[in-house]
Amino acid sequence: MTRFNWFNTTTLTLGFAFLYLPIILLMIYSFNESRLVTVWAGFSTRWYQSVFLNESFINAAWVTLRVGFISASVATVLGTMAALVLNRAGPFHGKTLFTGMIYAPMVMPEVITGLSLLLLFVSLDFARGFWTVTLAHITFSMCYVAVVVSTRLVTFERSLEEAALDLGCTRFSAFIQVTLPIIFPAILAAWLLAFTLSLDDLVIASFASGPGATTLPMKIYSQVRIGVSPEINALSSILIAVVAIGVVTASLVTKQAHVKRIKEERMAINSI
Amino acid sequence: MAVTDIASPPEEIQEPSGLSSGWGRRLFIAIPYIWLLVFFLAPFVIVLKISLSDVILARPPYFPNFDISEGWQGFLAMLRVFDLENYVWLAEDSLYLNSYLSSLRIASISTLLTLAIGYPIAYAMAKAPKEWRATLLMLVILPFWTSFLIRVYAWIGILKKEGFLNYFLLWTGIIDEPLMILNTDTAIYIGIVYSYLPFMVLPLYAVLEKLNISLLEAATDLGCSPLKAFWVITLPLSLPGVWAGCFLVFIPAVGEFVIPDILGGSSTIMIGKTLWVEFFSNRDWPVASAVAILLLLMLTLPIILFQKQQEKQAEASQ
Numbered sequence: 001m002t003r004f005n006w007f008n009t010t011t012l013t014l015g016f017a018f019l020y021l022p023i024i025l026l027m028i029y030s031f032n033e034s035r036l037v038t039v040w041a042g043f044s045t046r047w048y049q050s051v052f053l054n055e056s057f058i059n060a061a062w063v064t065l066r067v068g069f070i071s072a073s074v075a076t077v078l079g080t081m082a083a084l085v086l087n088r089a090g091p092f093h094g095k096t097l098f099t100g101m102i103y104a105p106m107v108m109p110e111v112i113t114g115l116s117l118l119l120l121f122v123s124l125d126f127a128r129g130f131w132t133v134t135l136a137h138i139t140f141s142m143c144y145v146a147v148v149v150s151t152r153l154v155t156f157e158r159s160l161e162e163a164a165l166d167l168g169c170t171r172f173s174a175f176i177q178v179t180l181p182i183i184f185p186a187i188l189a190a191w192l193l194a195f196t197l198s199l200d201d202l203v204i205a206s207f208a209s210g211p212g213a214t215t216l217p218m219k220i221y222s223q224v225r226i227g228v229s230p231e232i233n234a235l236s237s238i239l240i241a242v243v244a245i246g247v248v249t250a251s252l253v254t255k256q257a258h259v260k261r262i263k264e265e266r267m268a269i270n271s272i
Numbered sequence: 273m274a275v276t277d278i279a280s281p282p283e284e285i286q287e288p289s290g291l292s293s294g295w296g297r298r299l300f301i302a303i304p305y306i307w308l309l310v311f312f313l314a315p316f317v318i319v320l321k322i323s324l325s326d327v328i329l330a331r332p333p334y335f336p337n338f339d340i341s342e343g344w345q346g347f348l349a350m351l352r353v354f355d356l357e358n359y360v361w362l363a364e365d366s367l368y369l370n371s372y373l374s375s376l377r378i379a380s381i382s383t384l385l386t387l388a389i390g391y392p393i394a395y396a397m398a399k400a401p402k403e404w405r406a407t408l409l410m411l412v413i414l415p416f417w418t419s420f421l422i423r424v425y426a427w428i429g430i431l432k433k434e435g436f437l438n439y440f441l442l443w444t445g446i447i448d449e450p451l452m453i454l455n456t457d458t459a460i461y462i463g464i465v466y467s468y469l470p471f472m473v474l475p476l477y478a479v480l481e482k483l484n485i486s487l488l489e490a491a492t493d494l495g496c497s498p499l500k501a502f503w504v505i506t507l508p509l510s511l512p513g514v515w516a517g518c519f520l521v522f523i524p525a526v527g528e529f530v531i532p533d534i535l536g537g538s539s540t541i542m543i544g545k546t547l548w549v550e551f552f553s554n555r556d557w558p559v560a561s562a563v564a565i566l567l568l569l570m571l572t573l574p575i576i577l578f579q580k581q582q583e584k585q586a587e588a589s590q
Contacts, residue, residue: 008396022427089300110524111564112547119315217419224425228432
């Protein structure tokens with residue numbers, strides 16, 4: 001059972017071809033000279049140039065990055081708090097509702113989340129734009145953050161916190177000095193997830209946004225409706241490359257940090 | 273809900289390493305709690321309220337509006353104007369019924385297709401050499417991180433009449449005339465299977481990887497053929513993963529907007545798209561809200577079943 005057999009090899013090859021071929025084709029043809037997307041007419045980087053010269057793309061990218069950065073950071077703080085509440089606060093009135101509100105946004109159809117947030121902003125008389133998109137993104141990202149951080153807290157060695165308390169730490173300093181460093185890789189991964197979710201979102205942003213705050217997915221969507229264009233291929237390739245490099249780097253870094261932490265955690269437990 | 277409603281229980285049941293007690297703890301609980309109440313729960317109450325209102329040509333385009341300064345009397349006056357008119361409208365116009373039904377049909381077929389494709393992949397991953405598994409897992413998750421919109425868009429170039437697929441099939445001589453796939457239901461199925469495959473593979477892989485090999489060895493020792501061993505042992509034991517994967521694909525697929533809009537044809541109506549059109553093109557907010565409420569009701573049952581199944585699995589693993 002430790003070697004590949006022909007059946008499993010074929011399945012995996014076909015499966016990964018299905019998952020990756022569309023993206024690879026898109027990236028290859030973003031270097032196509034011709035405007036006709038599926039006819040190869042020689043290598044060219046002209047579509048990349050036109051992406052960088054297109055002011056509306058650059059503006060949208062800037063809006064998207066700012067929304068992503070702010071919403072991911074706030075969502076990480078709120079989501080980590082929510083994860084601690086779920087795992088460390090003990091029972092309290094309304095905990096079932098709280099747990100429900102953490103898990104529900106992840107299975108909620110985006111059109112409903114988008115519509116409901118928009119109607120909230122309208123009835124509160126908020127001007128729709130940059131900040132309403134950011135608020136909407138914080139709300140759905142914080143739930144993902146809460147789940148990712150919770151997963152880490154569940155497998156966390158409680159005795160370390162208790163040892164810190166026995167040694168005279170206040171609860172706050174025990175959290176800062178013991179808990180936080182241990183769950184930090186999970187928090188980092190959660191931030192990255194929140195950032196990518198915000199970067200990707202089209203539906204919720206379309207509802208929550210107003211004039212003057214067009215995000216990159218909204219911009220891409222309006223172009224895609226007209227049809228395939230080599231510029232969109234180039235822009236998509238840039239986004240895919242950025243995200244892929246980010247995710248692979250982050251996962252390598254967190255893996256290393258995780259191995260190191262586990263080792264330290266074990267040493268600490270052994271020395272207690 | 274006020275902060276006092278979520279106040280802390282008596283001190284003695286608090287866990288030893290829990291959050292600090294007293295006001296600090298209450299505040300700590302209250303911040304994410306209130307955030308979710310305001311930005312998640314309250315919006316649903318508003319959707320419900322507007323679904324009972326009438327559409328008018330004004331800003332905001334619905335009536336009545338609740339004016340907080342009128343207090344309790346204003347609230348009662350608002351209640352009297354509410355009616356189920358929008359829901360009656362939804363029931364009378366076959367467009368809405370058809371979009372609910374076709375959403376259910378498309379989501380069910382796509383879920384089964386995703387299962388049929390995802391199961392062998394998850395199985396092969398679980399049977400792969402140990403040192404390969406982390407890499408394979410990463411390869412399944414990685415596309416999930418790249419933009420959903422871009423991954424759906426990539427299929428236009430493949431499926432359209434002059435696209436890569438037709439080019440390839442014509443070149444190999446399998447077909448003589450280009451296939452019309454883009455703007456059909458087939459394109460939607462492909463789009464959903466492609467986009468949601470990781471959601472199916474991950475829970476399946478999680479159960480298949482934990483499967484006890486000695487059970488299969490015992491079956492083989494007792495004279496079971498590999499196929500029969502799969503049928504009587506592997507498949508039943510992987511059912512929790514099958515359920516989890518199916519729910520994770522089915523629930524978002526029902527309300528899907530991007531895939532039917534970009535890959536589907538004008539004749540395919542799915543409820544997510546109907547809601548979008550009702551809101552952005554027809555600007556009928558009350559009807560859009562009623563569509564949302566009914567969609568939510570439709571998804572409540574699968575969501576509850578999913579949660580029950582997750583709880584059962586969590587208990588079983590403890």
